Amino acid sequence: MKFAHEFKETLERECFPDHWLAAAIPYSQLKKCLKKVQRELESLGLDKETLQQLLAEQTVSPNGEPIPLVRYNLDHASSRSLRPCLSIFVHLRHGQVIDAALSPASRAFLQRLSGAHSRPSAIDSSACTTPLATPSPDVSSDDNDEDTEGELERIEVPLVFDGEFFNILQTDVDSLDALQQQEEKSMEAEIKSLGAEVSAVVGPPKRLAKSDLNRWREIFDLYVNAQVFFSSHELDHGSRSSVKAVQQLVWFQKQVQTRGLLQSFKVPSSAVAYSRFLQLNATLLQNLKFQEINKTAITKILKKFDKRTSLGASVTFRSAIRSRNFLAGSVAKKLCAQLSQEVVSTVPRAEDYDCPICFSIAWYPVRLRCSHLFCVRCVIKMQRENKKHCPLCRDEGVMNADLNNIDKSLEKFMKQYFRKETEEKQRANEIERGMEIFGDQYKHSSCVLM
Structure with missing residues (x-):
């Protein structure tokens, strides 16, 4: 044609x-x-x-x-x-x-x-x-x-x-x-x-x-x-x-x-x-x-x-x-x-708020002085291993992070829009923390009030 x-x-x-x-x-x-x-x-x-x-x-x-x-x-x-x-x-x-x-x-x-x-x-x-x-x-x-x-x-x-x-x-x-x-x-x-x-x-x-x-x-x-x-x-x-x-x-x-x-x-x-x-x-x-x-x-x-x-x-x-x-x-x-x-x-999409280290939602959100965002568990691990530099920009601000670095407004936003994801991340953090304290035999269970 x-x-x-x-x-x-x-x-x-x-x-x-x-x-x-x-x-x-x-x-x-x-x-x-x-x-x-x-x-x-x-x-x-x-x-x-x-x-x-x-x-x-x-x-x-x-x-x-x-x-x-x-x-x-x-x-x-x-x-x-x-x-x-x-x-x-x-x-x-x-x-x-x-x-x-x-x-x-x-x-x-x-x-x-x-x-x-x-x-x-x-x-x-x-x-x-x-x-x-x-x-x-x-x-x-x-x-x-x-x-x-x-x-x-x-x-x-x-x-x-x-x-x-x-x-x-x-x-x-x-x-x-x-x-x-x-x-x-x-x-x-x-x-x-x-x-x-x-x-x-x-x-x-x-x-x-x-x-x-x-x-x-x-x-x-x-x-x-x-x-x-x-x-x-x-x-x-x-x-x-x-x-x-x-x-x-x-x-x-x-x-x-x-x-x-x-x-x-x-x-x-x-x-x-x-x-x-x-x-x-x-x-x-x-x-x-x-x-x-x-x-x-x-x-x-x-x-x-x-x-x-x-x-x-x-x-x-x-x-x-x-x-x-x-x-x-x-x-x-x-x-x-x-x-x-x-x-x-x-x-809002949960992927936009992922921690760049563990690739799950950054809960609790810790914002370093260089403004990069990580979940609290990853920041604690870096501090334990004496890793001073931000993994993204190499700023020496990791060891200075404390509770004041929790981004409260973002924490509130995540609770509102990503309730399921934050609850799952919180549960995963508790399991990981329990295994660190009690060993691999630790099994997580929710508290029950009688």
Whole structure:
């Protein structure tokens, strides 16, 4: 299936909003314009084969530097529009183009341009309209005729339709930039609103009060493990494609359903918040698909441009184009970071408060003078072994830690949000302490009041 049909079908199949479709790359229009560019070049004797031959050859400037015979640049004529410039470097002898690599038609065309615009000056590699230099004045004209290939001159080929082609492309990239910026602002506002809604239903569990903290914690643990839009795994590290993102999002939803987390919600507004969370991910996924298909369209049309003209526009365009959002990166990257900060982080995760030594929750939390956090048992062990340095930053503050280093506010926070984890860690600490005092035969049992 040709890409033009695939592009059109994808835009229709995905049911993108109408204002998105209006901003999509006009692939068919660009293809028609490309045909005009090809015909224009061929009418000047600069067909694909001739340009390939010229691009493969080099000449030498008067100061001895090698330069290509053909150069194609995309400069900004204004703040918005691109000005393509095709320059050909030719040798003139007595005002006649003598380069053997040129076809007769191309030589005759460049001969006319040379006669109309020739004026000797120094080579300027940064400008596309400056003719090239004459040979060194130390060489006489007679010697020049016999010993050199003639004067080297830069001739700018006046083209019309390549300018039309690239200005269409630049205009549409600008439209996609504006659209993406608009969508980002809309989703940023939605993320903030959702974060506030989730915060309202995930307060710490209280006696006789309903809370969905544990269910939301499990949901977000599944979401983090799904890594829908980005992977931190070594084998596939980086941004996900839309196809892979769909697979990961489906896996996440199935896990939530399998565990019956939705049915166990105690607060009615939790179900509403979860629906908004899924819709936000769906919108982000749709945006990713739209970005992918349009980027592919740009890549395909530039590849087709190069194939029909041999001018190497794929590299030139990407270096000249001004794209703040659309081509600069993925919309998913920025918004996923905000989603994590504004929504997922509203539900505290025990892993974020692990002791870096024992890798379980840092209970009781001891904060050294260097601000690093450890559980009380690990700090006591370090002090017994006379280990003075913080394992993370090597600050000599371990031996100075005492009861004043217990982080009381964090202790209260852990009791509220991680009751199960802190109770398990407390029990493990008591068992370990008992074994230190009474030996390996020690068995822990809770006190019973009679």
